[in-house]
Amino acid sequence: MLIIILSSKYIMVVLIKTENNNKPEISIGNQIKKFAINGLYGFNTILLIGMGRRLGIFNYLYEKAKSSISSIKFTEVIFTPLDLSENLKLDLKYLDGWIHLGLECGILEIADSEQKLLKTAPYVYELLIDCNNKSYIGGTLGAFYYMAPAQDILIDNFKTGKIWSILESSKEVLKDLQERGARFGKLVERLFSKKFEDFCNKLKKQGKIFELGCGYGFNLETWAKKYKNVSFTGIDIDPIAIAHAKELIEKNNWNDRFKILEINIDKFANSFKEQFDLILLNQVLHEMNTDENYRRDVFKNLYSLLKDDGILLIGESMVPDTFAPKKGFQLFDITHKFTEVKTSLFYDEKTFREFIDSTLFTRSEFIKEGGSGIWVIRK
Numbered sequence: 001m002l003i004i005i006l007s008s009k010y011i012m013v014v015l016i017k018t019e020n021n022n023k024p025e026i027s028i029g030n031q032i033k034k035f036a037i038n039g040l041y042g043f044n045t046i047l048l049i050g051m052g053r054r055l056g057i058f059n060y061l062y063e064k065a066k067s068s069i070s071s072i073k074f075t076e077v078i079f080t081p082l083d084l085s086e087n088l089k090l091d092l093k094y095l096d097g098w099i100h101l102g103l104e105c106g107i108l109e110i111a112d113s114e115q116k117l118l119k120t121a122p123y124v125y126e127l128l129i130d131c132n133n134k135s136y137i138g139g140t141l142g143a144f145y146y147m148a149p150a151q152d153i154l155i156d157n158f159k160t161g162k163i164w165s166i167l168e169s170s171k172e173v174l175k176d177l178q179e180r181g182a183r184f185g186k187l188v189e190r191l192f193s194k195k196f197e198d199f200c201n202k203l204k205k206q207g208k209i210f211e212l213g214c215g216y217g218f219n220l221e222t223w224a225k226k227y228k229n230v231s232f233t234g235i236d237i238d239p240i241a242i243a244h245a246k247e248l249i250e251k252n253n254w255n256d257r258f259k260i261l262e263i264n265i266d267k268f269a270n271s272f273k274e275q276f277d278l279i280l281l282n283q284v285l286h287e288m289n290t291d292e293n294y295r296r297d298v299f300k301n302l303y304s305l306l307k308d309d310g311i312l313l314i315g316e317s318m319v320p321d322t323f324a325p326k327k328g329f330q331l332f333d334i335t336h337k338f339t340e341v342k343t344s345l346f347y348d349e350k351t352f353r354e355f356i357d358s359t360l361f362t363r364s365e366f367i368k369e370g371g372s373g374i375w376v377i378r379k
């Protein structure tokens with residue numbers, strides 16, 4: 001039944017399903033599973049993971065696994081509550097609560113109940129603990145945990161329309177969010193190496209990579225570990241991020257291969273007249289000044305910094321229009337929009353291609369595989 005309500009200010013169309021309409025395809029039981037069960041387990045799992053990371057439990061389990069016999073490939077880590085309590089100086093009673101919830105949510109299992117031994121459930125080590133594993137999703141899930149404190153600010157913003165940037169969050173949250181972005185960078189690197197094997201093989205011998213918006217340096221670290229003969233330049237406008245990136249380079253003894261600068265792209269392009277084989281823009285574009293002319297100027301600078309046969313590689317959340325038909329799994333990109341809807345400007349595939357077409361670059365390819373997608377842009 002269609003009801004149209006008219007008032008002086010609004011026209012409201014209300015579509016009401018009556019008893020006579022066809023029954024929905026999904027049963028009420030399945031809807032309960034979708035909302036109540038998934039919600040309860042999902043929320044508690046995120047809470048557990050977030051707290052486990054912040055309390056240092058996952059780091060401790062990682063170190064414990066690494067320090068045991070190295071030739072064995074780990075699938076689980078065995079520990080006791082006392083282990084955690086003594087090494088991390090955590091209250092045993094609270095730990096007992098965390099562990100009990102971990103068992104309920106399927107992160108942990110009992111290895112031996114007599115001896116009160118616990119173990120991580122299958123693949124928890126790879127997925128949540130070993131941050132170097134290619135299947136690691138702990139950073140991403142850990143970052144969602146921070147939605148809890150952010151919601152107070154968001155609730156206020158919904159009512160006032162005020163602008164709050166996620167960049168105003170605490171140092172701990174910011175570092176975690178950067179790790180999450182860099183995790184996306186790892187997927188970008190993997191997909192790029194797979195699809196552009198010849199280009200990457202050449203780069204492995206020698207070359208120069210530039211990252212605009214290198215942040216804390218986590219993404220450059222991924223590339224530097226793989227491209228050992230490449231020299232890297234990373235710039236950012238955030239002094240805290242730059243300080244962290246410099247520390248990371250120092251820690252890895254990469255000073256001779258790296259230049260990390262706190263400078264904006266305009267000044268950089270004008271003062272450093274070098275050109276690069278590969279330019280990276282990972283999870284940066286949406287955070288930039290939203291003015292299209294400003295962005296076009298940035299791309300003009302990137303154009304001048306790229307060698308003629310070079311590639312500009314962009315990893316960015318592609319967010320479809322709200323009312324566009326749903327295409328597969330888009331939750332991560334859409335959560336990104338949800339938290340940064342007022343401060344960021346996101347594109348979808350069509351609008352991004354239109355943007356690139358309005359710059360000096362002439363070729364753009366969007367390559368998607370599984371949950372990740374990359375933009376490969378050339379002169």
Ligand SMILES: C[S@@+](CC[C@H](N)C(=O)[O-])C[C@H]1O[C@@H](n2cnc3c(N)ncnc32)[C@H](O)[C@@H]1O
Pocket residue numbers: 177178181182185212213214215216217218219220235236237238241264265281282283284287288289
């Ligand atoms: C989400 S972080 C990504 C960091 C890094 N690319 C990575 O993947 O690990 C975005 C970074 O872009 C930087 N950024 C935003 N606008 C920028 C601009 N106009 N010039 C340089 N950096 C910028 C921010 O300061 C922030 O460090």
